[in-house]
Amino acid sequence: MSESLYDRIGGEAAVSAAVETFYRKVLEDYRINRFFDGKDMETQLAKQKAFFTMAFGGPNNYTGKDMREAHAHLVKMGLDDSHFDAVMEHLGATMQELNVPNELIAEAAAIAEGARHDVLGK
Amino acid sequence: MPTITINGQTLHCPPQTSVLDILLNAGIAISYACKKGTCHSCLLKSLDIAPPPGSQTGLKDTQKAQGYFLACQCRPDENMVVQVPSHQDIYVDVAIAGKKMLNSQILELTLGFEQPFDFKAGQFVNLQRGDGLTRSYSIANPPRPDNTIQLHIRRLAGGKFSNWLHNEAQIGEKISVSKPQGTCYYLPDRPQQSLLMVATGSGLAPLAGILTDALAQGHTGPAYLFHGSREAEGLYLVEAMRELAAAYPNVNYFPCISGGTENPQYCSGRANDIAIATLSNLKNWRVYICGHPEMVSQFKKQAFLKGASLADIYTDPFLLSPS
Numbered sequence A: 001m002s003e004s005l006y007d008r009i010g011g012e013a014a015v016s017a018a019v020e021t022f023y024r025k026v027l028e029d030y031r032i033n034r035f036f037d038g039k040d041m042e043t044q045l046a047k048q049k050a051f052f053t054m055a056f057g058g059p060n061n062y063t064g065k066d067m068r069e070a071h072a073h074l075v076k077m078g079l080d081d082s083h084f085d086a087v088m089e090h091l092g093a094t095m096q097e098l099n100v101p102n103e104l105i106a107e108a109a110a111i112a113e114g115a116r117h118d119v120l121g122k
Numbered sequence B: 001m002p003t004i005t006i007n008g009q010t011l012h013c014p015p016q017t018s019v020l021d022i023l024l025n026a027g028i029a030i031s032y033a034c035k036k037g038t039c040h041s042c043l044l045k046s047l048d049i050a051p052p053p054g055s056q057t058g059l060k061d062t063q064k065a066q067g068y069f070l071a072c073q074c075r076p077d078e079n080m081v082v083q084v085p086s087h088q089d090i091y092v093d094v095a096i097a098g099k100k101m102l103n104s105q106i107l108e109l110t111l112g113f114e115q116p117f118d119f120k121a122g123q124f125v126n127l128q129r130g131d132g133l134t135r136s137y138s139i140a141n142p143p144r145p146d147n148t149i150q151l152h153i154r155r156l157a158g159g160k161f162s163n164w165l166h167n168e169a170q171i172g173e174k175i176s177v178s179k180p181q182g183t184c185y186y187l188p189d190r191p192q193q194s195l196l197m198v199a200t201g202s203g204l205a206p207l208a209g210i211l212t213d214a215l216a217q218g219h220t221g222p223a224y225l226f227h228g229s230r231e232a233e234g235l236y237l238v239e240a241m242r243e244l245a246a247a248y249p250n251v252n253y254f255p256c257i258s259g260g261t262e263n264p265q266y267c268s269g270r271a272n273d274i275a276i277a278t279l280s281n282l283k284n285w286r287v288y289i290c291g292h293p294e295m296v297s298q299f300k301k302q303a304f305l306k307g308a309s310l311a312d313i314y315t316d317p318f319l320l321s322p323s
């Protein structure tokens, strides 16, 4: 059996390294930071960790329905494709900073892309 | 609807209501100070079921195993029988050993323990008055041979506990003191690490304690202390901190005033903004932030964006007690 993307990228340790870098990018991006602002930072970080674990195809218990529910209140706030694209941008840039090989970045991006409809509630 | 039984009295638990509020609404005297899970003064003990996990967050493993939980964080979904822990399990009665004004608003309160008291500078204790009123105050000194601790009590207009300590509490009078709480203290694991401390008002208490402790434990890395207030009169221990900075080349002290008056002796601006403007990168720094809750949450974010890891940021927001 081939190793999962999550393991090839470096598992838990890679997620931990990525998540703070990613969160800084998100908080500094005026296009999307309102979705993340004003909440407890530790809680937010834990959720981004869940986000990365998913994007890396790691162990998680989220279903498409969970993704709809987790983002439903953001869709009410106006979450759309442009915001999704911004998050994808930061996902890619974060992995580049951490020197993840391009082909693995592409795999992770494809997994995240697969969540687009559920996240945007379409 | 689940029920909660205390002292033989059984009460219903409406959804989304904490055990603390259920008991307070029923007129049962139970102490609390923050209603946020921080101060641990609302500790109760379950006599039957294991308390819901969220109600034990932050407790020691030994406390968890004995069924202790925080009433303000507990929303039961099963029936529970609970008990208020005995006063002696939680508090020691300690005499007020000294009162001295550090400026027009801040009282230095010295408490003299009869037995050694195990704590770290920067942790806080809950003080309880005879009538049960409870408030949290941070410890401004490392442990000393004479078993005293010092607290900096800022007088708040209309504040019940602070005014009582300022005006009425007498030297020699006994006050109940909890075990030390909180994780905002010096860790000697990395003596060369850079330390950043930002405080407003009496938030200096824990940070002066942490800084003194760090130096006593041989910390060699740079330490930056920014203390802010609106006006110069709101600052205190300025001379003591200047002397510390003069004695230790790794200590850098910035007293800051934000009220707009220019004074060459102080930095002008908010302590958190001056800290951010002074330091270019906080990667691998350990950061301590205490005082005004809005400053604390704002600076936490600023420090994180400057590169500090969230796990290296220690905070004590001085939350007021909800009425």
Ligand SMILES: Cc1cc2nc3c(=O)[nH]c(=O)nc-3n(C[C@H](O)[C@H](O)[C@H](O)COP(=O)(O)OP(=O)(O)OC[C@H]3O[C@@H](n4cnc5c(N)ncnc54)[C@H](O)[C@@H]3O)c2cc1C
Pocket: B034, B038, B039, B124, B135, B136, B137, B138, B139, B151, B152, B153, B154, B155, B156, B157, B158, B159, B160, B161, B162, B163, B202, B203, B205, B206, B316, B317, B318, B319, B320, B321, B322, B323
């Ligand atoms: C972890 C921690 C550590 C702390 N350390 C220190 C310390 O070292 N030094 C220090 O001086 N303080 C510290 N505090 C704050 C301290 O615990 C008390 O909150 C403070 O002394 C005020 O208590 P009080 O009884 O005097 O005021 P309170 O009677 O509680 O009221 C304070 C003021 O706020 C007003 N008020 C009360 N409730 C509200 C409300 N809901 N909305 C708006 N206004 C309200 C009141 O009218 C009054 O003016 C700390 C707090 C925490 C949580």
Ligand code: HEM
Pocket: A032, A035, A036, A039, A047, A048, A050, A051, A054, A055, A062, A070, A071, A074, A079, A083, A084, A085, A087, A088, A112, A113, A115, A116, A119
């Ligand atoms: C790329 C696909 C995405 C995936 C796989 C994903 C995944 C997740 C996961 C797993 C959670 C945690 C859910 C929970 O446990 O509550 C979450 C929460 C969250 N996501 Fe996403 N997400 C995606 C896109 C986005 C986008 C585009 C935004 C906004 C710009 C966003 C904003 C948030 C916010 C703000 C939360 C926290 C919600 C809360 O606090 O309740 N996400 N996401």
Ligand code: FES
Pocket: B031, B032, B033, B034, B035, B036, B037, B038, B039, B040, B041, B042, B043, B070, B071, B072, B073
């Ligand atoms: S922890 Fe419950 S009141 Fe503070």
